[in-house]
Amino acid sequence: MPLKQGASRVAPSGASRKEPARQKTSAKSSGRTASRREADTKGAVLQRTGLGDRWQAYLAHHRASATDSWQRLLRSPLQSLMTALVMAIALALPATLLVSLNNVQQLGAAWDSGPRVTLFLNVAAREAAIDKLQQQLEAELAVASVTYISADQALADFERESGMGSALRSLDTNPLPPALVVTPQPLVSVTQLQQLAEKARQSAVVDDVLYDQAWIKRLYQILHIGERLVLGLGVLLIVGVLLVIGNTIRLAIENRRDEIVIIKLVGGTDAFVRRPFLYTGLWYGLAGGVLAWLLLTLGLAGLSGPVSELASLYQSDFRLQGLGFTASLGLLALAALVGWLGAWLTVGRQLRQINPE
Amino acid sequence: MIRFDQVSKRYPGGHEALNRLSFELADGELAFLTGHSGAGKSTLLKLIMLMERASQGQVWVNGQNLSRLGNRHIPALRRQVGVVFQNHRLLFDRSVYDNVALPLLVEGYSPTDAARRVRAALDKVGLLGKEKHNPVLLSGGEQQRVGIARAVVNKPPLLLADEPTGNLDPQLSAEIMTLFQQFNSVGVTVLIASHDIALIRRLKQRVLGLSKGQLVHDGVLRDAAKAGS
Numbered sequence: 001m002p003l004k005q006g007a008s009r010v011a012p013s014g015a016s017r018k019e020p021a022r023q024k025t026s027a028k029s030s031g032r033t034a035s036r037r038e039a040d041t042k043g044a045v046l047q048r049t050g051l052g053d054r055w056q057a058y059l060a061h062h063r064a065s066a067t068d069s070w071q072r073l074l075r076s077p078l079q080s081l082m083t084a085l086v087m088a089i090a091l092a093l094p095a096t097l098l099v100s101l102n103n104v105q106q107l108g109a110a111w112d113s114g115p116r117v118t119l120f121l122n123v124a125a126r127e128a129a130i131d132k133l134q135q136q137l138e139a140e141l142a143v144a145s146v147t148y149i150s151a152d153q154a155l156a157d158f159e160r161e162s163g164m165g166s167a168l169r170s171l172d173t174n175p176l177p178p179a180l181v182v183t184p185q186p187l188v189s190v191t192q193l194q195q196l197a198e199k200a201r202q203s204a205v206v207d208d209v210l211y212d213q214a215w216i217k218r219l220y221q222i223l224h225i226g227e228r229l230v231l232g233l234g235v236l237l238i239v240g241v242l243l244v245i246g247n248t249i250r251l252a253i254e255n256r257r258d259e260i261v262i263i264k265l266v267g268g269t270d271a272f273v274r275r276p277f278l279y280t281g282l283w284y285g286l287a288g289g290v291l292a293w294l295l296l297t298l299g300l301a302g303l304s305g306p307v308s309e310l311a312s313l314y315q316s317d318f319r320l321q322g323l324g325f326t327a328s329l330g331l332l333a334l335a336a337l338v339g340w341l342g343a344w345l346t347v348g349r350q351l352r353q354i355n356p357e
Numbered sequence: 358m359i360r361f362d363q364v365s366k367r368y369p370g371g372h373e374a375l376n377r378l379s380f381e382l383a384d385g386e387l388a389f390l391t392g393h394s395g396a397g398k399s400t401l402l403k404l405i406m407l408m409e410r411a412s413q414g415q416v417w418v419n420g421q422n423l424s425r426l427g428n429r430h431i432p433a434l435r436r437q438v439g440v441v442f443q444n445h446r447l448l449f450d451r452s453v454y455d456n457v458a459l460p461l462l463v464e465g466y467s468p469t470d471a472a473r474r475v476r477a478a479l480d481k482v483g484l485l486g487k488e489k490h491n492p493v494l495l496s497g498g499e500q501q502r503v504g505i506a507r508a509v510v511n512k513p514p515l516l517l518a519d520e521p522t523g524n525l526d527p528q529l530s531a532e533i534m535t536l537f538q539q540f541n542s543v544g545v546t547v548l549i550a551s552h553d554i555a556l557i558r559r560l561k562q563r564v565l566g567l568s569k570g571q572l573v574h575d576g577v578l579r580d581a582a583k584a585g586s
Contacts, residue, residue: 057465262446265406266460266507267436356408 061275069279072252073287080287083248087288090241091335092295094234095323099296101226103321104219117197118210119180123151125205130178133203137182142192147181154179177207238338241288245281245342252280253350261356270351277347278340285339289332296323296331358384358515358546359405364414366400366570374400376570377414382548384514387541389557390550391574392567398550401567402517405548406438407431419514436464439508443520445500447492453479453503454488460511478506482536498529505536509545516540518549522556530556554578 073080121130130148137146149157154176182200184193197209253260260273304320311318323331359382366375374397382388390398403409404416407423416423419437426434439460447456457478461471479485482502484495492500501521508516518537522530530553538560541547551557557564558578566574 053467053470054465056467057462060468061462061465258446259448259450262448263459263463264432265408265435265440265446266463267432267434268463269432272463356406 061272065276066279069276070283072280073283080284083244083284084287084291086244087241087284087335087339088291088295090237090244091288091292091331091338092299094230094237095292095296095331096299097226097230097233099300099321099323101223101230104226105223106321107318116211117182117184117193117200119182119197119200119206120177120208120210121179121205122207123177125178129205130180133200133205134180137180137196137200140196142184142196144183144185147183149179149181151176151178241338242342242345245284245339246346248284249277249281249343249346250350253277253347253354257354260351260354264354265356270348273351274344274347278343281339281341281343282336283339285336285342286332288339289335292335293323293328293331358382358386358419359548360415360417361401361404362415362417364404364411364416366397366404366409367412374570375404375411378567378570378572379414380565380572380575382546385541385544385546386563387538387547388549388563388565389560389578390548390565390567391552391554391557393552396567397570398567399519400570402440402519402548402550405515405517406440407434432463436460436511437513437515439511439513439516441501441504441508441516441518441521443523445492445504447500447503447507449491449493451491452488453484453490453492453495456492456503457488457506457510460507464511466511474510474512475506478510481509481539482506498525498532501525501529501533502536505533509540512545514544514546516545516547518547518551520551521549522551522553527556534560 119133134146134148137143151174155174158176182196184196193211197211200206201209263273300320300322307320308318359380361378361380364375364378365373367373378397378401390401392398400409404411404423405418407426411424418434421434423434448459454475457475458471461474466474475488476485479488482505484499484502484506487495487499492503495503505518505521508518516537521537522533525533534549534556537547537549561577563576564574564578565572
């Protein structure tokens with residue numbers, strides 16, 4: 001009902017100001033139902049969307065967003081491929097380094113046939129004293145076996161393995177000392193081993209004690225540093241990927257500005273508007289992940305031949321290990337997550353700037 | 358349905374679009390909003406849609422105080438308000454059907470329910486046969502009717518129109534206005550911004566005349582000189 005201009009200009013009192021707020025829900029629902037009942041002339045059922053319907057519609061919109069985003073990528077295949085390739089290269093680089101590190105680690109593990117303690121003996125030590133020490137050691141609980149390597153045998157081994165026999169032969173005397181190699185029982189702790197070594201060191205015939213797993217420890221330390229480097233590089237490259245995805249999504253949003261404005265005008269929530277773009281990011285990430293996996297697999301396939309040839313030259317049956325099934329899945333999941341995250345970071349900021357005018 | 362209480366709107370830069378404006382539009386009412394361009398018509402509609410927020414005063418829509426409504430609740434408000442735009446604002450990358458279905462999609466109607474409602478809305482504006490067309494193939498009047506179908510498809514209690522007959526010839530304009538009257542007759546509150554004074558005078562409805570952001574006329578238009586001057 002039209003009010004007189006003067007009447008409507010009178011500022012309402014505090015009470016009437018508050019009243020509508022207090023009755024907000026009831027006024028809203030009853031007013032709405034009434035007008036809806038009247039407005040409903042076509043015989044459509046009078047009801048808001050039910051919870052079940054909304055859940056169904058929510059799922060349907062996820063499906064629709066996912067397929068629509070995918071189809072949009074296919075509509076400009078070259079551009080999509082290029083974006084995915086940028087992702088793939090950025091992901092393949094740290095993944096390749098990681099696989100290489102794993103292979104070196106495996107190589108180290110193959111050589112690491114359990115810790116051993118080598119006791120270098122005094123050159124002047126008598127056979128009897130050495131025998132006695134060997135028996136003492138064998139009696140220890142922690143010890144599995146003790147092998148005696150005489151000076152002559154050590155020289156022969158060294159000649160055979162190093163190929164520097166001629167240099168040694170030019171010396172007057174054998175510079176290598178005899179040694180006892182102690183192989184501990186499996187699962188013997190490092191401290192027990194140290195105690196054993198200390199006890200042996202006190203013997204008069206022992207000159208020096210050497211843990212021969214020391215170099216393995218050094219290798220692992222180097223690998224550890226390598227892992228850190230790969231991790232750092234990976235983080236940098238992932239930040240790069242986030243920026244690439246962000247930029248791509250920004251362009252996609254600009255292209256669909258009109259649509260976003262209209263969806264906002266008819267009451268679309270931010271989540272509704274955001275959804276297709278998040279799927280776009282997800283698809284880019286997944287496509288990049290698949291391409292990265294392909295690059296890596298092809299690269300390893302190309303390397304595996306020469307590597308096994310090289311290994312066979314060292315009488316090793318070492319084979320290059322590729323990404324396992326779990327690691328492959330992990331790569332894909334990481335790629336998809338990075339794509340999604342890149343889209344999420346951009347879309348929130350971007351959508352706030354697009355408002356109906 | 359709509360209540361403005363001493364509402365002022367100042368844009369950044371100092372332009373004052375509305376100045377202490379107060380009026381009320383009851384449930385089920387139909388009114389026209391007139392005035393020269395720049396009088397504040399668009400700003401008034403934008404305040405109702407929360408496309409802008411008032412600098413001062415209170416705006417009530419359907420029992421809600423908009424100054425207390427957070428941004429999170431804007432979508433819910435807009436679902437209660439159907440809007441028809443002068444430039445239609447249709448999406449030309451999809452069919453008439455999909456354009457009209459957009460508010461239902463946003464609100465989460467089931468596809469079968471949505472299909473029934475879209476057909477009902479298109480039937481009402483007389484475009485049932487063209488649901489599969491791309492809106493770009495339709496005439497200006499038909500495009501406007503698609504816009505109207507989209508505005509009413511989810512049966513909002515309030516319908517706003519911003520110059521809905523702006524680019525149409527007199528006969529088409531009259532048809533569009535008849536549509537709005539039909540929606541009003543089944544209980545929808547309608548507010549139409551228009552400067553088609555000749556048409557408005559013929560319809561003998563309540564007219565709110567704006568000038569320089571203030572209400573200068575409220576009532577049925579009898580004298581052509583009064584409105585918006």
